[in-house]
Amino acid sequence: MKLLKEVLKNNIKYLIPLLVFTMVSIYFRLENTSYIGTVVNDVMRLVSENQPSEVVNSTLMDVALKMLGICALISIAGLLSSLFASKISAAAGKYLRKKLFSKVMSFSMPEIDRFSVSELITRSTIDIVQIQNVLFIVFTTALQVPFMMVGGIGSMIASKSGLSWTIALASGLVVLILVIVVFLIFKVVTDYQKKIDAINTVTREALTGIQVIRAFNRDEWNENRIKTASGEFRDVNISFTRRMLIMEPSVYFILNIINVLAIYIGSKRVEDGSLSVGIISAYTGYLYMIVVGVLMFGISIFSIIRMFVSLKRINEIVSVEPSITDGGVDIDSIDKKLSVEFKDVSFKYKEDGNYVVRDIDFVAENGKTTAIIGNTGCGKSTLMNLIPRLYDAAEGEILIGGVNVKDLKVQELRDSIGYVTQKAVLFTGDIENNVEFGSKAEAKEVEEAIRIAQMEEFVEENEKGLNYEIARGGSNVSGGQRQRLSIARALARNPKIYLFDDSFSALDYKTDAILRHELKSKTKDATVIIVAQRVSTVMDADQIIVMHDGEIVGKGNSSELFKSCEYYREIVKSQVSENEYERLLKENE
């Protein structure tokens, strides 16, 4: 409701002319209808009075010109009001979409987690288009209805036909039908939406799982799944449309019956001379106009209901307040060497959920490499996300250069970190854009980043070089190339802190080894934290943090851990050959 108010308020400059032209258009339509009544009377008079042809011609000429004028005004006012209606609905969409999207961009991870990506996409496209369309319908049709009702009933009363009450009766009956239909539809509408979703899910799964479905000979199973979902949808669709369909025929039925009734009643009054035939003629026009107006309004009620659902869905997002707030400390004001320290940090994703990591305590020193290793789901990536404040720690604190991250300016904090996320994400644009990525790195630095990330060969071998266009989602480069480009992206900004979250997993061992070797010299003055699954990736780190189910179970360099940490030995054992393991054991004794 608040959003709607904002939209209307912003568009007051269009709204006023819209209202004016709508009223003008209605006024002339009413005028036209009542004029037809007069015309019929005039014609009757002309017919019965046997006037000379000049009089007839000039009277008819007058009539024709006047009507032509009125009709032109109706159409022009109609055109203008739809012009302003288009302007309002376009502006409304623009405003809502911008508001929604800038809100989403102000979110941090905890807020984004609450909505799925496809949900957010639907809301910023389908829901908003829905609102736009409904606004347009409302402004071009439903808005006319109250004016028509008032004008129509007013004119009928003014004509003293004594028939006005029939119009009121007709309108009342039509409203009653609308209420009944709305009630009937309300019962099935959620079911309807659910069944559509079910079809989409099942179909999508059929497409994404095609290989597995084929391999397991589940084609018939799959076909039946789609058939069942489609059948259920058909049934609910039939019951939905049937309920909906009652409306229009019933409204027209009432309209027709009332019209007949009016002729019957009117005929009595024509008999005693208190009513002219022309007014009965005009009556049909009024009745039609008003009742059809009510019908249009009724049809738009369904759209309006849907619009409010959409508005509510948008409001759900817009009303969320980002949980991560800015601190005030300039990062440049603190020590140039930014070590990262975790002090008794615990974290859970949901207030009432379980702790994902507990009592994490370690220091990643500047100029050194700290590696984190542990089982799947032990909370390694979570720790990484806490450093640039994509999430905030629930307990304990994270210090950068001795300052709590929550006290730092968020953007400066993030700008000083080169974070290579687990999922390698690229964006539409060329290689250069993706590596430079807002860092203001010079061409030379971009090239160096690409060289270190082992992407030089790719850049040199393709015709367009750095201008090679990355398709949406990076679909035209391989997984390994995506990973290397996202490493280059981190390198190009020359950060003081590097975070690599399982960033070498898609590389073969050879490329992995070369890349890490090259990284060494580049990152020697920075603080480096690497999360990995492969023992080979972490073995030569200055410090290794061994995690298990959210807790630290070992800390030290590889040979220290070999002696002290059973779990570390297990991990190593599971990844290397027996000979190799024996050799390592001996080496570290």
Added chain:
Amino acid sequence: MNKNTLTTIKRILSLTGNKGKLKISVMIIFVIIQAVIIAFSPLIMGNAITILAEGVMGNQGIDFDALMRTIYLLLGIYVVNYLVKLIQEYMMSDYTSNIVYSMRVKIADKLKKLPVGYYEKRSVGDILSTVTNDIDVIATGLQSVITTSIYSIVLIVIILVVMLNINLIMAGIVLITLPISIFSMKGIVKKAGAVFYEQQLLVGELNGQIEENLSGFQVIKAYSREKAVLKSFEEENDKLCDKYEKSQFMTSMIEPITMFIGNIGYIAVICVGALLAIKGMLTIGNIQAFINYVNNFNQPVQNAAKMSGQIQMIFAASKRVFEFLDEAEEEDIDIKDIEVETVQAMPEGAVEFKNISFGYNKEHTIIHDFSLDVPKGKQVAIVGPTGAGKSTIIKLLMRFYDVDQGSITVDGMNLKEMSRKSLHSGIGMVLQETWLFRGTIMENIRFGRLDATDEEVLKAAQMAEADYFINTLPGGYEFELSEDGQNISAGQRQLLTIARTILANRPILILDEATSSVDTQTEHRIQKAMDLLMEGKTSFIIAHRLSTIRNADVILVLKDGDIFEQGTHEELLNKQGFYYELYNAQFT
């Protein structure tokens, strides 16, 4: 209406078979009845007015008997009209819902007949948009389009006939306005259509942009790219909204303009009608009737105009759906033979590749002259850098693609001579990309063998080391997985797919990076289960972690589609070649 449109209509109508044709004929009759009633009622209504007018003018009072007869007649036909319309709309909602249903069923059927290559060529989003969005467009619009178009055409024809009967001159005047209306509408509709198309392109563009930025949200945040993203979003948004405004306005122009043209006809009818009436060639009631007819005549024309956008959309959507249904299908042994065959035999599992070569397109061969004999029960590991053709060999074995040259045999039988169904009934597969569907965990594991008992499912889960985590989930085995299994972790998803394959218990196993998402300890634990699973089975293992394949009977090192090295783990290490290099790179 061109030939294409006609074939599309024919195809849509043929979807429901003969019963549907009967139904649509009945409905057309019903629509004609309605149109006739609507066409004649103004005439009768006009009659009533004539009776009144004559009564007033003639001074002999109103003929109430005649008036009442007319009124009863009117009431009667309105009741009939109402009932006919309700019945017809009810039938129509059944009919169109069934058309859409048959389209969906046809699509479901088609999905199973398309080759895997088709799915790899077109993106999921693209196909999905045809089989869901396009169908939705048809589903929401078909009913009103069918009813309105039949109704409009019939009504126009009948009104024309009636008008011609009453008065030629007057009918002529009304007729003149028709081509003017159509002509001016056509122009607007065409322009509006073009703008609308551009608008849809922009919507697609914006969709893509939002999707990309939300999928990469973590990176955008970590790199403080919000402002840049917002800026390009706003540019796109502005463009879209401008187009939207334009297309809305153009569409909404149709009504006032056709209304104006209609009104000109209206005025002409009144004036000419008056002149004729003075000459005694027309009654006042007939003028009234004509006034109504002009309205009734313009109404279907305007409706058609308003609907033309929707009609075009439905045709475009149907065209895409039919194109999809017409895609080339996978060649396969006759379906009838399959039933017999599957009962007959499950492959034993001896696989032989004989001099095969293959490329996804003619110019680029990926596999050159590859030969390999795998006796029943042996384990083959395939390693090599990305793009060496590891997965391609697996896809050829599954006959997702056919080899260009050479042959693959299972138990001595050429794959091309087997039905895919019987081939697949012998193969179990675990892929790196885990695929689970919305449903309970129990259902997802049972996918491996549909007739498995709960105990068997449980046992398979235990073997796959999945039982433990399943029991920690609320509801245990009845825990409902969301789409893509997003509500459990990647490692857990992989365990479920392994459990599923264990349950399937097939003589040939394919493990394509099957354990890449589980940590090495868990991998170690399920290794036992895997060993058990592979016992006595012909297995093909693709793995990045070379530690997992040490026990394979033969390791193939692929490079650029050729077998570069081949042997056991020890042999290959002793050889100190490419495999040795790869293996040692793990420990540097």
